């Protein structure tokens with residue numbers, strides 16, 4: 001929530017643009033940073049460096065598996081972590097950087113993935129007949145050439161889709177080999193929970209054990225994450241000139257409505273703010289929030305945005321099994 005004071009948005013389009021760009025922290029950010037400490041070397045002041053942690057006895061670096069249900073906010077989380085990191089900088093061919101961020105397209109094979117890395121690191125002479133293993137060898141070599149210290153593979157589960165011509169054991173091995181590159185790189189893979197199952201399908205378990213695991217949890221009612229979410233929501237609303245009545249417990253209702261799922265809760269929260277801005281409102285009422293919610297949840301008798309007191313609504317909805 002930095003830069004809030006940089007320039008106050010005035011027009012509707014300025015406000016909507018400002019809102020779109022807001023990342024709302026929910027408390028897991030510091031926790032993730034702690035995991036990164038295990039992936040990289042630390043200097044004598046105790047600061048994490050961009051140098052991957054390396055085991056000289058095996059010549060291997062380490063990996064991190066980042067898991068969360070779809071729409072949970074993994075991509076937003078990882079990209080934000082990269083934006084604010086003191087030492088990791090996203091690589092692009094014009095500006096350089098030490099962290100390569102790639103997103104696996106749904107149909108990609110393991111060879112395609114190597115080709116994506118080659119292309120992103122400026123290697124354009126890829127031969128159509130190149131074998132997957134050779135493409136990977138080239139890709140690992142590129143890390144050293146352009147100075148990549150960390151590789152982030154988002155939507156990594158896509159390389160494990162079953163189907164003709166797909167070689168899941170080879171895909172698992174390719175991940176392991178990244179951590180054995182001559183030019184050391186730390187590996188972060190992100191995906192839905194089935195990503196872990198896919199990697200565990202390797203009988204020897206040799207690839208899985210090279211990863212530490214970070215799972216995105218739901219935001220639980222009353223938790224520090226819930227308080228942080230509430231603060232972000234109210235701060236953003238006020239900054240946009242919208243009043244929020246504390247007794248309405250809007251953030252709690254949003255989290256409850258979306259079962260504490262980060263991406264969905266942020267999505268609903270922003271949609272409620274957006275609806276108010278575009279209609280030039282100066283406050284957010286329960287009624288307005290309910291209207292937004294019903295647009296994607298039609299046919300409910302009672303919603304978490306019912307006009308009764310939050311405690312009453314919550315027990316009523318809980319008793320009919322909401323959130324189970």
Ligand SMILES: Nc1ncnc2c1ncn2[C@@H]1O[C@H](COP(=O)(O)OP(=O)(O)OP(=O)(O)O)[C@@H](O)[C@H]1O
Nearest residue numbers: 022023024069070071072073074075076262263266
């Ligand atoms: N903390 C956050 N602050 C602001 N927006 C967020 C936050 N978390 C998620 N979002 C938004 O929620 C939506 C879903 O998040 P995201 O795409 O990161 O989820 P995902 O876990 O990567 O999903 P998928 O597995 O489908 O790729 C996006 O529109 C994203 O911008």
Ligand SMILES: [Mg+2]
Nearest residue numbers: 074075154155
């Ligand atoms: Mg994603």
